[in-house]
Amino acid sequence: MPPASRPSNVAASLPILSERAGDARGEWTGRLTESVVPVPRDVWVHPAVEVRGSPIAGRGLFTTAPIADGTVLIRFGGTTVTTPGLHELFTRATLDGTYIDSFALDDDTHLVLPAGTPAHFANHSCDPTTWLVGPLELAARRDLDRDTEVTSDYGVISDDASFRMVCTCATSACRRVVTGRDWERLDLQATHRGHWPPGLQRRIEAATASSP
Numbered sequence: 497m498p499p500a501s502r503p504s505n506v507a508a509s510l511p512i513l514s515e516r517a518g519d520a521r522g523e524w525t526g527r528l529t530e531s532v533v534p535v536p537r538d539v540w541v542h543p544a545v546e547v548r549g550s551p552i553a554g555r556g557l558f559t560t561a562p563i564a565d566g567t568v569l570i571r572f573g574g575t576t577v578t579t580p581g582l583h584e585l586f587t588r589a590t591l592d593g594t595y596i597d598s599f600a601l602d603d604d605t606h607l608v609l610p611a612g613t614p615a616h617f618a619n620h621s622c623d624p625t626t627w628l629v630g631p632l633e634l635a636a637r638r639d640l641d642r643d644t645e646v647t648s649d650y651g652v653i654s655d656d657a658s659f660r661m662v663c664t665c666a667t668s669a670c671r672r673v674v675t676g677r678d679w680e681r682l683d684l685q686a687t688h689r690g691h692w693p694p695g696l697q698r699r700i701e702a703a704t705a706s707s708p
């Protein structure tokens with residue numbers, strides 16, 4: 497999902513945390529946050545999902561067997577950081593030539609994934625094959641055939657106003673540009689109802705309640 501400074505092949509990778517925080521380059525000063533939910537340290541990926549070359553960008557995740565609608569394919573883990581802390585990690589990653597994969601967990605709270613997990617290769621699509629079914633779980637959004645690319649919509653899992661990515665997913669739903677403010681779009685609020693990170697879900701409900 498949706499880091500501001502992504503490596504080239506990340507037209508599409510899920511937002512993830514580098515273990516470099518606090519390394520010999522100096523202590524990382526980003527504040528860790530208390531998460532709304534217990535966050536495991538590692539990422540789990542369904543055994544019927546593997547990394548392959550992707551027509552969307554670089555490498556992607558693909559099913560190796562039919563997957564039923566609703567099956568959890570990725571359970572995230574890692575470290576939670578504030579928005580300023582996330583931006584500091586992006587800056588460091590840019591300097592180091594590494595990457596950060598992250599996504600929104602709650603208000604001013606982002607989950608940063610450990611580096612090197614298969615989840616990094618989950619590409620973005622504006623018509624994704626997965627969506628959130630819990631703060632840390634991406635599940636199949638429909639029945640998936642074998643050899644289907646496992647994608648998520650970065651705009652729906654980002655709450656970083658600085659995030660912006662040009663999209664060439666080529667689906668009929670393609671928005672061309674995906675941003676960390678896509679949660680404000682009424683069309684996405686409708687199509688992803690009940691599948692938002694908790695912080696964005698509350699904000700959408702508040703906006704809906706206050707609209708005429």
Ligand SMILES: [Zn+2]
Nearest residue numbers: 622663665670
């Ligand atoms: Zn697109």
